Amino acid sequence: MEVFRILAINPGSTSTKIAIYDNEKEVFETTLRHSNEEIDKYEKITDQYDFRKEVILKALGENDINLTKLSAVVGRGGLLKPIKGGTYAVNELMIQDLIAAQMGEHASNLGGMIANEIASQLNIPAFIVDPVVVDELEAVARISGMPEIERKSIFHALNQKAVARRFANESNKAYEELNLIVAHLGGGISVGAHEKGRVIDVNNALDGEGPFSPERTGGLPVGDLAKLCFSGKYTHADIKKMIKGKGGLVAYLDTNDGRDVVKMIENGDENAKLVFEAMAYQVAKEIGSCAAVLKGKVDAIILTGGLAYGEMLTNWIKARVEFISEVIIYPGEDEMSALAQGGLRVLRNEEAPQKYV
Numbered sequence: 001m002e003v004f005r006i007l008a009i010n011p012g013s014t015s016t017k018i019a020i021y022d023n024e025k026e027v028f029e030t031t032l033r034h035s036n037e038e039i040d041k042y043e044k045i046t047d048q049y050d051f052r053k054e055v056i057l058k059a060l061g062e063n064d065i066n067l068t069k070l071s072a073v074v075g076r077g078g079l080l081k082p083i084k085g086g087t088y089a090v091n092e093l094m095i096q097d098l099i100a101a102q103m104g105e106h107a108s109n110l111g112g113m114i115a116n117e118i119a120s121q122l123n124i125p126a127f128i129v130d131p132v133v134v135d136e137l138e139a140v141a142r143i144s145g146m147p148e149i150e151r152k153s154i155f156h157a158l159n160q161k162a163v164a165r166r167f168a169n170e171s172n173k174a175y176e177e178l179n180l181i182v183a184h185l186g187g188g189i190s191v192g193a194h195e196k197g198r199v200i201d202v203n204n205a206l207d208g209e210g211p212f213s214p215e216r217t218g219g220l221p222v223g224d225l226a227k228l229c230f231s232g233k234y235t236h237a238d239i240k241k242m243i244k245g246k247g248g249l250v251a252y253l254d255t256n257d258g259r260d261v262v263k264m265i266e267n268g269d270e271n272a273k274l275v276f277e278a279m280a281y282q283v284a285k286e287i288g289s290c291a292a293v294l295k296g297k298v299d300a301i302i303l304t305g306g307l308a309y310g311e312m313l314t315n316w317i318k319a320r321v322e323f324i325s326e327v328i329i330y331p332g333e334d335e336m337s338a339l340a341q342g343g344l345r346v347l348r349n350e351e352a353p354q355k356y357v
């Protein structure tokens with residue numbers, strides 16, 4: 001059997017994960033964590049391009065990975081125009097849209113760009129898989145309450161779909177038979193209502209919807225936010241940073257690391273406990289909303305993402321939502337293998353790559 005060697009690159013808001021797969025087998029994986037100070041000095045996401053590329057190449061070099069043996073490079077897809085799920089070949093238009101960041105700024109914008117640069121030097125293909133803009137929202141979910149603003153589907157599509165499929169496999173059912181609520185608890189937090197294989201509603205994890213997260217505010221009281229915007233104290237750029245990057249745990253506790261917060265709590269910090277429990281409370285409320293979206297027919301609730309490693313947080317969430325359905329915890333994410341498998345399906349001609357237009 002032909003062996004395809006794939007480099008998977010996954011830039012997240014607090015980390016860059018890289019992995020090498022020989023077909024389905026992971027042969028190398030590492031998570032390069034980035035502190036708030038490290039990331040904070042870059043004004044725009046594209047300004048982080050060289051920094052992220054260098055840390056990736058350094059880690060590959062230090063681990064004696066021979067790049068010339070690669071068959072393809074697959075990056076996490078970023079804020080493109082809303083598109084259906086699947087594997088997309090990186091093309092010029094995609095790179096232009098990612099550089100222009102017209103749909104917004106997020107670390108995942110760098111996935112396709114860095115994959116493309118490494119792949120083009122080796123003359124091999126570059127792909128993205130299930131980008132954060134996968135859009136399966138029902139019409140009713142798009143209405144915000146203000147005609148000028150339409151709700152958008154921006155979430156951890158890659159991991160939410162991967163863990164939902166994992167749960168389906170482990171239950172000997174098809175993903176398309178199940179109704180699931182998936183909460184991805186990472187640098188950003190998204191909670192999606194998966195109805196028979198489609199994410200029919202999900203909070204926009206990037207732009208002020210849903211629970212607050214390690215570095216984002218989530219939904220805010222809009223009247224007070226409008227007052228703050230026009231107070232004359234802040235520029236548009238300041239407000240954007242306060243919502244995304246310097247919101248949530250960072251604003252309250254000066255760290256984006258859930259493990260630091262657990263240590264603070266263990267050392268008796270009551271404020272840290274209140275804030276961390278509030279994050280769990282908001283996640284639980286969002287799960288409750290998704291249960292209403294699914295009309296109460298929920299086969300399971302899945303908690304995933306880096307924060308799902310922490311039992312303090314998951315126990316708080318569980319206590320408020322386990323009356324809805326069984327709670328399954330898949331800590332971390334299946335994004336790296338989902339990226340590799342998306343690339344593999346195309347390299348094996350099992351699936352044609354989709355074209356971003």
Ligand SMILES: Nc1ncnc2c1ncn2[C@@H]1O[C@H](COP(=O)(O)OP(=O)(O)O)[C@@H](O)[C@H]1O
Pocket residue numbers: 012013014015185186187188214256257258259260305306307308309310332333
């Ligand atoms: N073992 C752990 N216990 C608690 N929190 C953790 C653990 N590992 C990672 N985290 C937290 O998870 C968050 C990052 O999750 P992750 O899914 O890696 O984020 P992203 O990909 O969005 O950058 C950070 O707040 C990190 O501190």
Ligand SMILES: CCCC(=O)OP(=O)(O)O
Pocket residue numbers: 011012013014106108132154155156186187188189205206
């Ligand atoms: C852009 C939505 C996905 C997201 O928030 O990812 P991170 O948690 O990695 O920032």
